[in-house]
Amino acid sequence: MNRQKSFETQQATLYLVPTPIGNLSEMTKRALETLENVDIIACEDTRNTSKLLMAYNIKKPLISHHEHNQKESIPRILHELNEGKSVAVVSDAGYPLVSDPGQKLVCDVIEQGNPVVSLSGCNAAMNALVASGLSTQHYLFYGFLDSKSSKRKKQLNELKTFPYTIIFYEAPHRISSCLEDILEVFGNRNMCLARELTKLHEEFIRGTVEEVLSICDSLKGEMVLVIEGNTLKEEVDMNDAIDKVNEYVQEGYKTKQAIQLVAKELNIKKNELYDLYHKQES
Numbered sequence: 001m002n003r004q005k006s007f008e009t010q011q012a013t014l015y016l017v018p019t020p021i022g023n024l025s026e027m028t029k030r031a032l033e034t035l036e037n038v039d040i041i042a043c044e045d046t047r048n049t050s051k052l053l054m055a056y057n058i059k060k061p062l063i064s065h066h067e068h069n070q071k072e073s074i075p076r077i078l079h080e081l082n083e084g085k086s087v088a089v090v091s092d093a094g095y096p097l098v099s100d101p102g103q104k105l106v107c108d109v110i111e112q113g114n115p116v117v118s119l120s121g122c123n124a125a126m127n128a129l130v131a132s133g134l135s136t137q138h139y140l141f142y143g144f145l146d147s148k149s150s151k152r153k154k155q156l157n158e159l160k161t162f163p164y165t166i167i168f169y170e171a172p173h174r175i176s177s178c179l180e181d182i183l184e185v186f187g188n189r190n191m192c193l194a195r196e197l198t199k200l201h202e203e204f205i206r207g208t209v210e211e212v213l214s215i216c217d218s219l220k221g222e223m224v225l226v227i228e229g230n231t232l233k234e235e236v237d238m239n240d241a242i243d244k245v246n247e248y249v250q251e252g253y254k255t256k257q258a259i260q261l262v263a264k265e266l267n268i269k270k271n272e273l274y275d276l277y278h279k280q281e282s
């Protein structure tokens, strides 16, 4: 067990600081204060982060930390924390760790015993979801699907029966092929394509997958796909239900008990299953 009181610790802390996904004004006061107060900033691309820091007149030593150098960058960050230096982690946009680097670093810092604190802020998935018009009560953030169609379809097949809203990130040059696969596997559901969020050309395209697919070749910029969950109730095959009753009977259950159990498991009417079971017996 690991309990952390974020505002009562004297230990050097790793701060996860979200940065704007396009609109520079969306930098919170706390995010700016944190970047000003830490000893070091670990960032994905030092050129990108330098631009952000310059806009807010913040000068701090930067450490490059990305997917391909984490074998070297993580031990270095762990060492700095061990020396009592506080570190902020940022990615190029939005939350670090959300389809961005940082997962292993966070696990390793927790294991080393230093606090990890997250700040509230920008994230493309949330902006897209809440304005999509689709259900926000339950949802799944999937992030990027595979870039290859065959693997992508396999992933989509695993999600096909998921009844809640699903959020995907996708690169603009793959948007058509990705939507084609979504149409093929999920069918023509309602969806929202949110692009260039928080930027001048921000646009929400709400419609069916077919409708959005028909215009998406002309679309540019960064995009999030929000797709309605599966709303179709799966039909229960009554032959399967009868087979299940027989299985329970063979296991030693009385017929009446077996019918009750199967009806409950498959969410079907007990009487209907009872009639059908006895009809096939006679």
Ligand code: SAM
Binding pocket: 021, 022, 091, 093, 094, 095, 096, 097, 098, 099, 100, 122, 123, 124, 125, 168, 169, 170, 171, 194, 195, 196, 197, 198, 199, 222, 223, 224
């Ligand atoms: N860490 C980021 C976050 O918290 O949202 C996501 C980074 S991921 C590498 C980049 C993807 O996020 C893009 O391909 C796009 O799907 C989505 N994205 C980022 N900024 C966006 C924006 N302004 N408008 C729409 N989608 C955006």
